[in-house]
Amino acid sequence: MTKTVFISLFILFVSFAYSQENADKRIQYFPKSEEKVSKMPKKKNVWVFIMAGQSNMAGRGQVEPQDTIYNKRILSINAKGELIIAKEPLHFYEPTLTGLDCGMSFAKSLLPKISKNITILLIPTAVGGSAVQQWIGDSTYRKVQLLSNFKEKVNIGLQYGTIKALLWHQGESNTNNKENINLHTSRLTNLFTVFREILQNKHLPILLGELGAYSKNNTNWQLLNAKLREYVKTDSNAALIFTQDLKHKGDDIHFDSDGQRKIGERFATEYLKKFN
Template sequence: MKKTFTLLLFILSINCFSQENWKLNFPKLEEKASEIPNKSKVWVFIMAGQSNMAGRGFVEPHDTLSHERILSINSKSEIILAKEPLHWYEPNLTGLDCGMSFAKNLLPNIPKDVTVLMIPVAIGGSSTSQWLGDSTYRGVQLLTNFKEKVALAKNYGNIKGIIWHQGESDANAKYLPDYGSRIENLFKQFRKEIGNKKLPIIMGEIGGYSKSNENWQKINSKIHTYTATDKYTDFINTQDLKHKGDFVHFNAEGQREIGKRFAEKYLMMAQ
């Protein structure tokens, strides 16, 4: 009886989170950057992958506090003060991602005159095959959009790295076997477009909470194997982090921790 009551409360709590409530703390004001530093003082990081990079966590008020040294872009490719959520491509789905956490954890460890520019390009549900094929998915032509944002980033700063979280859509019998080779080819394209063969790329493991966990862990094994062959690529562990109730997406606490771990890993790689 107690378990049934607890389950009922859980279901009711999920239903209470209507789309309106989900966006309750989304920022009401967009702030354009009043002054953009010289591009030599702007470090750019690209956020790519699928929904766990695009973000599905619940945004709290403190996630929307801007910082003068953390910038992003809006849907018009204008430079703005970064506030969560950074991704706008899927307005009825987007939530807290790891971008602000990543940038905030970088700031104390990089030169004080450096500004961080976060460029979001992740699209929920996208597979590596769709990225490689430059497919249009959920209204976005994946690789073309990436290239456009790279060109924009080069106008404003120096691209220092890519943080990548993807794999849930490939965790099946059809796509699992060749996941490593597709990642290798895709990252080669990313680096070629950016013009840096040694560009750091950090991959996030997919979670440890899936109802199809065996296949998810096979993706993680592919991630581990690939990063062992590419000295400019590494990964962060996520197996201790929790989902938001859907067994697919990290919760807000997990997203903030992922951002911290991405930052720590980047700082290690940049030494």
């Protein structure tokens, strides 16, 4: 073996080891098993919340020990559509990428403020990197047919409870050019009309999250945030939460774990203030 070949193999080994170490760290606090729901509460006592959008809703934060505490009043679904006790990460569409999202934080923030008879069912439908026009067009992205999958998962939610709101975080993929930014308000109007038709409620609350303030393309991100603010002024059943103080996980794209928890808390606060 020549010295050059040896060095190349050594570099490959180190790169693989580093990659494996990061992968192991990402999943070290993932649940080791899932717990199926053996007895569902009465349908009138189940509040369903749909989670949709791209990667900052799908979750890229590090799941940490504090995120592993579950509550049997918070449910979700697995990849087969079966009801399970909710545990982070909730999203399952991109298994090599998925991390902490805002879902459990949202539900845990709601529980103390609502009736003890209520169970929360979180339905994950977000897919990282998906653009709003792909949702409108029912495109297949990262092996998920976005709108068709949304309909399928909504139907599961409708079987078991009342859909109370949609949590939406998306927009990073629409900041690549001014045309996409300028069209964002009209596209959201179109998409949310379709969502509400699917959800069988034309007045359904939709909670949106701002993009962060940490992007290397921050000018365009803030232009898109302006479009989000523009949209909620036109929709009395929509509300936008603030995220400009939150930090990224080191990649200038995704909220860190603390940011994801705060997003969940802010969604819950806004929901209770405006829609409950």
